[in-house]
Amino acid sequence: MERPRVIFLDAVGTLFGIQGSVGAIYSQLARQFGVEVSEADLNLAFGQSFRRSEPAAFPSAEPSEIPVLEFEWWQAIAQETFAQAGVLQQFSDFATFFKELYAYFETPNPWYVYPEVPLVLEEWRSQGIELGILSNFDSRLYSVLDALDLAKFFTSITISTEVGAAKPTPAIFAAGLEKHHCKAIAAWHIGDSYQEDYEAAQAVGLQGIWLNRNDKSVPIRSYPSPSPTMLTPDPQPRAIRNLSELSELITR
Secondary structure, three states: OOOOOEEEEOOEOOOEEEOOOHHHHHHHHHHHOOOOOOHHHHHHHHHHHHHHOOOOOOOOOOHHHHHHHHHHHHHHHHHHHHHHOOOHHHOOOHHHHHHHHHHHOOOOOOEEEOOOHHHHHHHHHHOOOEEEEEEOOOOHHHHHHHHOOOHHHOOEEEEHHHHOOOOOOHHHHHHHHHHHOOOHHHEEEEEOOHHHHHHHHHHOOOEEEEEOOOOOOOOOOOOOOOOOOOOOOOOOOOEEOOHHHHHHHHHO
16 A cells, blocks of 8 residues: 555544443442442443434534533533433432543543554654544543553644534545645545544545454445445445554555
8 A cells, every 4th residue: 555644543442442331431430429320221321322412513613612512512411321321310419420420531541542553653653654633532632642642643633523523524534634734645544433434534535444443344324425426335445453454554
C-alpha cells in the first residue's frame, strides 16, 4: 500500500477500550449510591439508549456552550439507561451520581490502551506520517488522551461535538482534512465501526480501514447508504485485526 500523508484514527475501540464494560462501571458506581443493578441489565439498557440517541454534535452551539451540552447529552443517556433497567427511582440524588460518573470517564481509570498502539503510532510518526483523531467522543477526550500518554502522537484532534458533525457524516472528515491541508485521496481513516469509520471514510474519498479486533462479520445494512456507490455493504472490506497488521503493510 502506498504510504499516506495523514492517518486518522477513531479513539474508543481503536486506540483504547473500556476496562470491563460500561454496565460494570455504571453498576459499581450505582452501588456506592445504594442502588443495586446488574452489569448485564445495564449493558443491555445502555446499548439501546445509546443507539436511540441523536449524534453528539451541536452545529448551532457557541464554543462556550459545548461542555454543558455534552454533559446533558450523556446525562440523558444515563438517565434512560437506569430507567430502562428499572432502577432510576431508587436514586435519591441522581444528579450527584451522574456528576461523579461523568467525571470518572475523564480519568484514565475506566480505560486501557490496546497493547500495540503506542509502538505503532511511534513508528508511523517516525516515518513522517501525520496522525489525527476523528472521534464522536466529547471534549473529555483531551484529558483521557493526556492521561493515557497518547496525545503526544497526534497533530490534530477532531471531535464531533466541537465541529458540529458526527461520523458518518462527511463534514467531520472534511474538518479533519482541513487541519492537515490534505486531500482525501492522500489520507487513511482507521476505526472499529464498519459504518461510521470504514464506509463513511470510503464514501468521502479516504482509504477506509476497518479495525475488526473481534473478527465480526460484515453487518447487514439497517441504515442509509453513505454514498450512491455503496448500495450494499462491501463484502470484502479492507480490514485488520490490530494496528500492527497495517504497520506491516505500510513498511513493505
